[in-house]
Amino acid sequence: MNININYILFYILLLNVIKIFGFQNNLNIDDKKFRHCKKCIKDKNLYKHDCDKCPASEILDNLKILTDDQTLDEIINNNKSISRFGDGEFDIMFDRKIKFQKSDKLLSKRLKSVFISDEENLLLGVDDSLNSSFLKNFKNPTFFVNWRNSNMYNLLKVLNVNKTYASTRISRFYIDYINNDDTPEYVKKLRKVWEKKDIVIIEGEKSRLGIGNDLFNNTNSIQRIICPSENAFDSYDKIMEESLKLDKNKLVLIALGPTATVLAYDLYKNGYQAIDIGHVDLEYEWFLRNATRRTKIEYKYVNEIRGGNLNIQNVTDENYFKQIIAKILN
Numbered sequence: 001m002n003i004n005i006n007y008i009l010f011y012i013l014l015l016n017v018i019k020i021f022g023f024q025n026n027l028n029i030d031d032k033k034f035r036h037c038k039k040c041i042k043d044k045n046l047y048k049h050d051c052d053k054c055p056a057s058e059i060l061d062n063l064k065i066l067t068d069d070q071t072l073d074e075i076i077n078n079n080k081s082i083s084r085f086g087d088g089e090f091d092i093m094f095d096r097k098i099k100f101q102k103s104d105k106l107l108s109k110r111l112k113s114v115f116i117s118d119e120e121n122l123l124l125g126v127d128d129s130l131n132s133s134f135l136k137n138f139k140n141p142t143f144f145v146n147w148r149n150s151n152m153y154n155l156l157k158v159l160n161v162n163k164t165y166a167s168t169r170i171s172r173f174y175i176d177y178i179n180n181d182d183t184p185e186y187v188k189k190l191r192k193v194w195e196k197k198d199i200v201i202i203e204g205e206k207s208r209l210g211i212g213n214d215l216f217n218n219t220n221s222i223q224r225i226i227c228p229s230e231n232a233f234d235s236y237d238k239i240m241e242e243s244l245k246l247d248k249n250k251l252v253l254i255a256l257g258p259t260a261t262v263l264a265y266d267l268y269k270n271g272y273q274a275i276d277i278g279h280v281d282l283e284y285e286w287f288l289r290n291a292t293r294r295t296k297i298e299y300k301y302v303n304e305i306r307g308g309n310l311n312i313q314n315v316t317d318e319n320y321f322k323q324i325i326a327k328i329l330n
Contacts, residue, residue: 011076012247015214041298044147056152056155056156056259057132057152057159058154059156059290060130060131060132060148060155060156060159061131061132061133061158062161063126063130063131063159063165064121064163064164064165064205065128065130065131065162065164065165065166065167066125066164066165066166066167067167068128068167068169068170068173068186069186069189070166070167071123071125071166071167071170071195072170072189072190072192074123074166075123075170075193075275076189076192076193077122079121079273080121080122080123080171080273081121081123081264081265081267081268081272081273082122082123082124082125082166082274082275082276083114083122083123083124083125083172083260083261083262083264083265083268083276084125084166084168084170084260084261084262084264084276084278084326085111085115085124085125085126085127085168085261085316086126086127086168087127088257089111089258089261090099090151090154090155090158090260091320092104092107092108092111092258093108093111093112093115093158093185094108094151094154095108098257098258099231100204100229100230100257100303100309101231101232101233101257101258101259102231104231104233104234106233107233107258107259107262110262111258111261111262112158114261114262114265115158116158116160117265118163119265119268119269121268122167122264122265122300123165123166123267124163124165125165125166125167125168125170125276125308126159126165126166126167126168127144127167127168127169128167128168128169129141129144129148130148130155132145132148137176137177137178137179138176138177138178139176139177139178140176153217156200170190170277170280171190171277171278171279171280171283172279172283173186173187173190173283173287174283174284174286174287175283175286175291175293175294180287183287187284189288190280191215191218193251193275194216194218194219194251194253195218195219196218196219196220197219197250197251198219198221198223198247198249198250198251199216199219199221199222199223199249199250199251199252199253200222200223200224200225200246200251200253200257200325201216201222201223201224201225201253201254201255201323202225202227202239202252202253202254202257202260202263203224203225203226203227203254203255203256204227204228204229204232204245204256204257204301205226205227205228205229205301205329206228206300206301206309206312206317207229207255207281207300208281208299208300209253209255209280209281210222210281211299211300211315211317211320212285212299212317212320213281213284213285213288215228215280215281215284222323223250223323223324223325224320224323224324224325225239225242225243225324225325225326225327225328226324226326226327226328226329227239227256227259227328227329228328228329229301229309230309230330232256232259233258233259233262234330235328235329235330236259236262236263238328239256239259239263239328240263240266241327242326243263243267243272246272246325248271248272249250251273251275252264252267252269252273252274252275253274253275253277254274254275254276254277254278255277255278255279255280255281256278257278260276260277260278261276263276264276274295281300282297282300282302285297285300296308298312298313299312299313299314299315300312
């Protein structure tokens with residue numbers, strides 16, 4: 001991957017500043033006070049600790065996070081962009097790998113720099129489940145409880161308790177929830193984000209947003225830039241170069257894992273409205289099928305189930321191929 005030397009030097013400088021001053025200066029992490037969190041990180045039986053007694057839990061429970069509806073209002077009414085940080089983005093930030101993105105030092109650094117940014121018209125989304133009271137809405141909160149509890153200490157080092165975050169769950173509106181009575185109305189509101197707009201979808205090769213359903217049938221036009229389904233950040237320079245050719249009047253929707261989080265920020269800084277909206281199509285597919293659990297979608301990459309990246313059927317929709325304006329697959 002060709003990286004401009006000035007680009008590298010800038011981020012080395014930024015990271016040195018972060019190292020010296022910390023991610024956020026609003027929290028003084030007291031190692032003794034948060035010793036339970038540090039113990040959890042190293043303990044193989046970390047889920048057995050009583051995290052309710054940990055002071056980190058109280059801080060996370062008091063984070064200011066907009067609801068998914070409020071987040072949509074900001075995007076629809078104020079034309080804001082959004083970069084979303086779910087468990088996968090934080091895992092990469094904490095130098096881990098996830099299923100479809102290997103650990104990458106530069107990506108980790110970029111995610112950290114985006115997360116501490118403060119831009120008037122760029123929303124930074126975190127998962128509502130960081131607040132433990134939100135977990136009661138989930139059918140199976142075990143994953144979210146375990147991830148939250150095992151990452152509390154690391155999260156405290158990067159979160160800004162004085163900031164109001166957006167919700168990552170604008171595109172995660174169905175499969176996790178006990179009650180979906182309001183989902184039809186929510187979907188109507190979500191579709192207003194791109195209603196009567198010319199959109200460009202930047203997505204993984206097998207994501208195929210909107211194919212086989214009517215999710216984007218209310219747009220004026222659709223174009224697509226097709227990128228690698230896995231380890232997309234390896235091709236970041238090429239993806240960015242192609243993206244900067246787009247008309248700035250077009251709405252850019254990105255479904256590309258942690259790479260989307262960084263790309264939405266970079267496009268925003270270059271004058272685009274960019275929405276990091278991964279998983280929106282899968283959630284819509286499950287909603288249409290009245291699914292009660294994550295299931296395979298025959299012609300789409302489903303990263304959250306076993307075998308969801310295998311035996312994916314080919315697309316035969318000619319309109320899909322006509323919408324593709326660029327392919328970046330290496």
